[in-house]
Amino acid sequence: MKPPVLSFDLGGTKILAALVLNSRVEFRDYSLTHAEEGPQAVIEYIFKAIDRVLKESGLDITQLHSISIASAGAINTKNGIVTLSPNLPGWQNIPLAEKIQKKYPVSVFLLNDANAAAIAEHRYGAGRGTRHMIYITVSTGIGGGIIINNKIYEGASGGAGEIGHMSLDAKGPKCNCGNTGCMETLASGTALAKEAKRRIKGGEESLLSGMVKGKIEKITGKEIGEAAEKGDVVAIASINRIAGYLGVGLVSLVNIFNPEMIVIGGSVAKLGERLLSPARQIVRERAYPLHASAVKIVPAQLGDDAGIIGAAVYAMQQKPFKPPTAL
Amino acid sequence: MKPPVLSFDLGGTKILAALVLNSRVEFRDYSLTHAEEGPQAVIEYIFKAIDRVLKESGLDITQLHSISIASAGAINTKNGIVTLSPNLPGWQNIPLAEKIQKKYPVSVFLLNDANAAAIAEHRYGAGRGTRHMIYITVSTGIGGGIIINNKIYEGASGGAGEIGHMSLDAKGPKCNCGNTGCMETLASGTALAKEAKRRIKGGEESLLSGMVKGKIEKITGKEIGEAAEKGDVVAIASINRIAGYLGVGLVSLVNIFNPEMIVIGGSVAKLGERLLSPARQIVRERAYPLHASAVKIVPAQLGDDAGIIGAAVYAMQQKPFKPPTAL
Structure with a gap:
């Protein structure tokens, strides 16, 4: 079996994480973003969600294809930075991909949540x-x-x-x-x-x-x-x-x-x-x-799964990602 | 030498025709559109411009790569039809490419004039x-x-x-x-x-x-x-x-x-x-x-030549065009 992507949908209210392979979604993990606590706290919640999904699924981080995050806001996909996100207070030029990749030995991708949903609806939903x-x-x-x-x-x-x-x-x-x-x-x-x-x-x-x-x-x-x-x-x-x-x-x-x-x-x-x-x-x-x-x-057609499915499709299409200043 | 494209810029007021090869433009021919006389009359003016440019240049129609027309209006490029053109009264669903191709044994392409200018500015002008x-x-x-x-x-x-x-x-x-x-x-x-x-x-x-x-x-x-x-x-x-x-x-x-x-x-x-x-x-x-x-x-950067240069670049990129009902 191909390795799955650990996909995230990062919104102003909640975080959805799951293992995604093509259009199959497993081990969904919902948590609250607590956006008001600021970027560093939210990133810690993302780490916890990663750990929970790995534990639930019994997978090791090295068995993932990648981690891919669909995030609200203006995303610089080239270097994995959230440049601005009106519903995530304090998120200005946050190098989210790099921060995750410093902790987990895996490729990390980041894209806008609506772009991710567009990819999913095109591949598996109304836009087929x-x-x-x-x-x-x-x-x-x-x-x-x-x-x-x-x-x-x-x-x-x-x-x-x-x-x-x-x-x-x-x-x-x-x-x-x-x-x-x-x-x-x-x-x-x-x-x-x-x-x-x-x-x-x-x-x-x-x-x-x-x-x-x-x-x-x-x-x-x-x-x-x-x-x-x-x-x-x-x-x-x-x-x-x-x-x-x-x-x-x-x-x-x-x-x-x-x-x-x-x-x-x-x-x-x-x-x-x-x-x-x-x-x-x-x-x-x-x-x-x-x-x-x-x-x-x-x-x-895909409802709330569109973001995580699209993030996974996107990750599968990219070259492994190394942020400029990664370790 | 590669065969040139006989390019047109068809506007509500005037018609510019010329031989174009890459960014080189020769034998420019200006005439009035007389748009008020309706589509059939305008098409006759286009025929006359084709004949004049061929005569001036000494080329035979078979020595052209193609005829390519940048036209104002909403153009269906797939079948060479001017579907609507606010500054060309009466032009509704006029199969311009087909009409030219019925008279001249050459591939004919048709595209929107601003699209043609965009192609030209990108290839040879400000957008290089x-x-x-x-x-x-x-x-x-x-x-x-x-x-x-x-x-x-x-x-x-x-x-x-x-x-x-x-x-x-x-x-x-x-x-x-x-x-x-x-x-x-x-x-x-x-x-x-x-x-x-x-x-x-x-x-x-x-x-x-x-x-x-x-x-x-x-x-x-x-x-x-x-x-x-x-x-x-x-x-x-x-x-x-x-x-x-x-x-x-x-x-x-x-x-x-x-x-x-x-x-x-x-x-x-x-x-x-x-x-x-x-x-x-x-x-x-x-x-x-x-x-x-x-x-x-x-x-x-390209001024009034942008349309004809872009039309020529576009033609060079297309497969030879056969309108559905051509002879």
């Missing part, structure tokens, strides 16, 4: 058989990954695919990233909840108020989806608003990339056709006909 | 030595071409690179393409002239009024550039406005593509640093630092 595909994850924020000629497109320094930070409104709201009117500020789960709260605070009646027992701040995409199913006007209008911005973002991507497929994942994508149908309609109405007729816009 | 490069032409409209791994990225049907039809303002002005707030409506030469006219009609004093002898409608980017050189406030403010939108568009492209270089060509790019400097500043301020530090934003 396409040559040019875009993956978008709509969740608390919005991330993306670009498949060109069947490979992840990384750009000059591994940062390509920051689709959530395409501006849809040059004079729009400020984004955490420093830009204005980013798709992330207008079409994410955060934007969805914000719109519903704004409407309720403005006096509109909604089932949502009762669902969170009046604690408006607790409204999330999940409640909005449930309320929309019951015909709640505030919920439906809020979804339509972010679907509209998502659609405008998709038009731009369709005109620029002329892709065969756009795959939409992430927690907000669980809204399903309520989100995708109006977005598709906007693409049909506004994108170039040549481009609109070429593209399918579909939901992702 | 880069691996991932974006070309933008800012002129009456805005077009683009994307170089990935040293090759033009064409997408599923040859339409990739419609950068001018990325929306910078989801609720912005309607674009000819059917979308709203496209970069083309906010940062093109047309947008520049419109802004200057708006200011003058609103009562602002400007040298521009005198330069066009009060005929405000005659103001173009050329006069605005000249007035800006003389310190004219309306001209400078108008340039700053489109530079601002150009900058916002560049931020999105930098975040999405993480390119090594963005090359800016087209007639409006002749404004030079007045346009590029504020746009670059916005990229430095708003794009991800990982991405902003990787990209150079520079003027194009």
